[in-house]
Amino acid sequence: MVKAKVWTLKNHFQGFPKASDFELKEVELPKLKDGEVLLASVFLSLDPYMRPYSQKSLKEGDKMMGSQVARIVESKNPTYHIGAFAVANGGWTTHFISDGKDLQLLPTPWPETLPISLALGTIGMPGLTAYFGLFEICRIKSGDILLVNSAAGAVGAVVGQLAKIGGCKVVGCAGSDKKVAYLKQIGFDEAFNYKTVGSLEEALRKASPSGYDCYFDNVGGEFSDIALRQMKKYGRIAVCGAISLYNDEELQKGPYVQVPMIYQELCMEGFIVSRWNNRREEGLKALLKWVVEGKIKYHEDVTEGFENMPAAFMGMLKGDNFGKAILKM
Ligand SMILES: NC(=O)C1=CN([C@@H]2O[C@H](COP(=O)(O)OP(=O)(O)OC[C@H]3O[C@@H](n4cnc5c(N)ncnc54)[C@H](OP(=O)(O)O)[C@@H]3O)[C@@H](O)[C@H]2O)C=CC1
Numbered sequence: 001m002v003k004a005k006v007w008t009l010k011n012h013f014q015g016f017p018k019a020s021d022f023e024l025k026e027v028e029l030p031k032l033k034d035g036e037v038l039l040a041s042v043f044l045s046l047d048p049y050m051r052p053y054s055q056k057s058l059k060e061g062d063k064m065m066g067s068q069v070a071r072i073v074e075s076k077n078p079t080y081h082i083g084a085f086a087v088a089n090g091g092w093t094t095h096f097i098s099d100g101k102d103l104q105l106l107p108t109p110w111p112e113t114l115p116i117s118l119a120l121g122t123i124g125m126p127g128l129t130a131y132f133g134l135f136e137i138c139r140i141k142s143g144d145i146l147l148v149n150s151a152a153g154a155v156g157a158v159v160g161q162l163a164k165i166g167g168c169k170v171v172g173c174a175g176s177d178k179k180v181a182y183l184k185q186i187g188f189d190e191a192f193n194y195k196t197v198g199s200l201e202e203a204l205r206k207a208s209p210s211g212y213d214c215y216f217d218n219v220g221g222e223f224s225d226i227a228l229r230q231m232k233k234y235g236r237i238a239v240c241g242a243i244s245l246y247n248d249e250e251l252q253k254g255p256y257v258q259v260p261m262i263y264q265e266l267c268m269e270g271f272i273v274s275r276w277n278n279r280r281e282e283g284l285k286a287l288l289k290w291v292v293e294g295k296i297k298y299h300e301d302v303t304e305g306f307e308n309m310p311a312a313f314m315g316m317l318k319g320d321n322f323g324k325a326i327l328k329m
């Protein structure tokens, strides 16, 4: 019998999550049935969506949702061999059983020089979000000027580097000087700390006096109200995330978007990365190639120890992570 440790949602969040909202439980896993596999989490992913989606989809007492890179430790499914690694949606747990349907084996061959945790970041769901959001929603062209916020994070850093590969001028912002220095190091043309610039409006104008063709929005809220007013004619806006709103107790009212959208004839589209699940292999192959060629650099923020999962999650929501937030078991 295998005993799994599982983090559960003890109380629905009220505002910013607290340590007491989570509870660690021990669960005895049943014996495997035919077709099933037993997996052990090796790296767990910490993603912003866990905040709004837990509130929307989980009951109190449920396992926290999330994905991991896991190792197959027992198998009654001929497709999955013991010792192989897969990306799974097992939630915040040390061990779990799968019927194999939701498992994605790592792209092969996986280069020895790359950490397999990248399958949760640059060569995983966040990388695919950048890839499809940029090419399918922003529809970048060479010479475009692109703005991305939360730019040093898992999605944003890939967005900026892909846009450079596509021949764009890239402007990014992040919440610390260390993150801003990193953005310059990986090729962003302009970068600034949105927390310390006196006026966001002026900082955006200084970075690109002629305005922006594309805006990849990870933050939403007030930032977007200001950015929207600096879009060029026929600009494209990919509404990817709205992390500045995830901890709000009440929906906020902001300035309305219609005026800049009409005058500038903008195209604004929200999306969820799973829209392109049928093109997952194409995206992962392209991302893996660019990482191997050194055209996409990556940075991971690794916390060790399953017991630290809630703290790492709350830290990521506050911006403590420098790069993709990962927990190592
Ligand atoms: N639509 C989709 O399918 C997907 C959407 N997303 C969205 O993309 C966004 C980025 O995700 P991901 O790259 O994984 O996360 P990050 O690695 O960027 O981590 C989150 C970052 O958000 C920033 N942040 C936190 N609070 C605020 C705030 N109030 N204002 C501005 N920035 C803030 C912090 O960076 P800083 O120090 O710069 O403030 C923090 O480090 C999120 O909104 C997420 O929900 C992600 C995956 C899929």
Ligand SMILES: CCCCC/C=C\CC(=O)/C=C/C=C/C=C/[C@@H](O)CCCC(=O)O
Pocket (backbone or CB within 6 Å): 048, 049, 052, 053, 067, 087, 088, 089, 119, 120, 124, 125, 240, 241, 242, 245, 246, 272, 273, 274
């Ligand atoms: C103000 C409320 C806004 C709600 C929108 C919230 C979040 C947007 C977001 O971040 C969405 C992310 C979706 C991610 C989906 C992931 C799954 O497909 C599992 C990924 C598993 C993997 O392949 O790694």
